[in-house]
Amino acid sequence: MTPPLYKPPLFAIAPMMDWTDRHCRFFHRQMTRHSLLYTEMVVADAVIHGNRDRLLGLSPEEHPVALQLGGSDPAKLARAASIAAEWGYDEINLNVGCPSDRVQSGTFGACLMRTPDLVADCVAAMKAEVSVPVTVKCRIGVDDQDPEVALDEIADKVIAAGADALWVHARKAWLQGLSPKENRDIPPLDYDRVHRLKRRLPNRFIGINGGIADLDQTAQHLKVMDGVMMGRAAYHVPGLLVDVDSRVYGSGEPTPSWGELIDRMADYCAAHIATGGRLTHVTRHMVGLFHGMQGARRFRQILSTEATRPGAGPEVLHAAFAEIRLGQDRDAA
Template identity: 75%
Template sequence: MLKNQDHRVAVAPMMDWTDRHCRFFHRQLTGRALLYTEMVVADAVIHGARERLLGFDDVEHPVALQLGGSDPAKLAEAARIGEAFGYDEINLNVGCPSDRVQSGTFGACLMKTPVLVAECVAAMKAAVKIPVTVKCRIGVDDQDPEPALDTLADGVLAAGADALWVHARKAWLEGLSPKENREIPPLDYERVYRLKARKPNEFIGINGGIQSLGEVSAHLGHVDGAMLGRAAYHTPGILTGVDAAFYGEAVAAFDYAALIDAMGGYAARHIERGGRLGHITRHMVGLFHGLPGARRFRQILSTDANKPGAGPEVLKNAFAAINFAAAEAEAA
């Protein structure tokens, strides 16, 4: 079991969003929250371009690699590769409802085969020394979430899973798009709370629709961990309060100028390696959500950062649009 205090707050794995640039950015905002990669398919890890798929900056720690797959041997091999790359945790995706995932017989459809999921966990646990965790839904399609989640949880925890993160919605594999599956099935936090009550000695974390640090705090009264997903991506400034609120760090005014300098230096290194500024700034457009000048900040990053030859100076120009004095005056 994970130490409750270590991973009590996490940023959820999000396809097309939580790439290495996003994680580097988020790590500037919180030094303690657990970060997750996008899901990477086990076959791609074994046979693909590993540095491109798995490479990350040391500053990202603690960082977990999320794998997709349903073959225990392949997942074990991919987990070994991830451990060798330096990841702090390996997570198995049993929650993604996309068509591509279903066609590969992994993701949320694995809720229907809990014995196989347990076999995958056991194989991964035998292959690595770092924690192996699972992220799932409360059920899929017409499953009753009471027995479905209990059966899945019992199996993976008995197989040695160090934590179970539960997205507190069903996934509908027929009739709903992946986007709709993140919004339409109703949230059922109480179902996850009941699982934790039944498994008091296991790490149970919750995910789904959590919008604020206040909501994180409320959930932590019932479970061991809480994951911020789209709220952390669209309004990343909320992450600046995580370390003080949940890890005992001293409360201090966040140094946004230092953040922009750090991201500018990171961007310069990325550009030197052949990358583009837009690869990084696309994750930053919501940073100053709600502050005077935020609209102009977004405009500059959405346009100038994607022009040929754009460099770190674009970040500084965008940052200059933020009127902190006006924000302080409004708050007074």
Template identity: 65%
Template sequence: MTEFKNVFAVAPMIDWTDRHCRYFHRQISRQALLYTEMVVADAIIHGPRERLLGHDAAEHPLALQLGGSDPVKLAEAVRIAESYGYDEINLNVGCPSDRVQSGTFGACLMLTPETVAGCIAAMKAVSTAPVTVKCRIGVDEQEPEEALPALITRVLDAGADAIWIHARKAWLKGLSPKENREIPPLDYEIVYRMKQRWPDVFIGINGGIRTLDEAASHLAHVDGVMLGRAAYQNAAVLADVDHRFFGAPAPEPDWPALCERMMAYAERHIAGGGRLQHVARHMVGLFTGLPGARRYRQILSTDAAKSGAGPEVLAAAFAAVDFTGAEQEAVSA
């Protein structure tokens, strides 16, 4: 991230925003900031680095999200990631999953802001890219009006370049990760108040944002907006991002050209030993609500999963969609 201003981002999502998903999203929006899945520092240090950190050059601007609570390990992970050229390094202080809690990182770090500050300071000391934090407004019985500014104060003193805030509490016990994305009430106003309190600091907002209109309304109050499931489950929403938020000409999506690019990408992936399903699974929701979308989903969900499936499956899926009919419906609506 080179400029912290009016940023539109696709949120980091475990099991979803892998390199194939990000390449696909980048074909639809050239300027949205994309995030990796959360990658645990220990995995980078001891695991298959190319698989964890490798990405296509087309994915930029691209942020790496790290998980961890040990400043030494996080700093080492950042050193290793330096050669991969990420545009931002983000520390996860918001994930409430049991796996993350067992490692004492993610959302539970909101209970120990001094630990988060130590991690940020260590990461900043070795990173040439901006270092940012993504957090919740609080966890469990914390009072957000106290816990959130306390965390922000600590991490800014440690050198954090930006703060992304998921505008919900996380309940570490009693709610699943899915329930933690839906049940705790949204409180956008507290995020706005943090921006008012720190007017010179980038504050971005996340949580429950479904449309670009909603995203635009938040940008009247904060510096960045992040869509998660809404962007993944209907990636076509990204087609207007460059126009709405970055001043690009109004889009005229060229879906056949997108199909050709994704076929070429899938062919390269398969030639390298991968499977079509690794790519196609992220594309299933692209045409939600358009004529032929059901057949499109069927083809990608079944044929792409078959052994030996090739890029021609993508062509068959795209051929099932009536783009002309979709345009006519849009005009008459």
């Protein structure tokens, strides 16, 4: 059984635009049974008015999985949260951290760091509509805000409004002068600020995100924090996920061998292709799987070229895997 949401320790894979779609989440789930997975951010208006199967579709195997919403209208967010809960999502998360031009034009995402009362209203409206956890993901501040003041204010207000957890990306966001990509790297990380927040709120779930590269760093943060959310490292080096359940959750359940994993993904690809999809929709998320292993470069080359060709099928994935020379730590059987 999957442990209850928000029972520390918790490991989550961050919501990442253009990356954490349903195929990526299915792939990640094959390597970790217990981690909390997140969708890409979906704007509340799109959930209400758009193609819900495309925007909200998920596989039963993905659970536990959270939907991240973007928006700043409490009524619209409440409606979108209700729809998402009906689709089976285990959590609704409000984006208060994305600094892209798209969210700035809509006055949500990181812009909401400036309006903590509005964020609290959004949380309260969603909580009134759904029984699943409602959470917030924020930055430590934006632009010239003092993180000592801004982070405490947003945390206190969303918790008072009923938020079940707060995830904090341990960087400021600069809404003027830095691109979204630069905002992921240039503002300095301030893990200590997030640790101080957790120490101030010992009985509230506070998780940390931002620049966490491996499970050793994860273990260090979990000495202080309730949860760790990993983003780009989990995506670019997904093979590290095979050790999450044992190292974070103490699980003794076996993880699939590399060969079993490839077989499962090949079957998934075949089913996706049979419904009109393309192989590359799935395999684009897998190119970093064997990072650091002999043959990994050739594996990436095959998936980056052959998998994109019209008519490519699961045999391409098997051909790419045949290039991997496995070490002694994991069996290909």
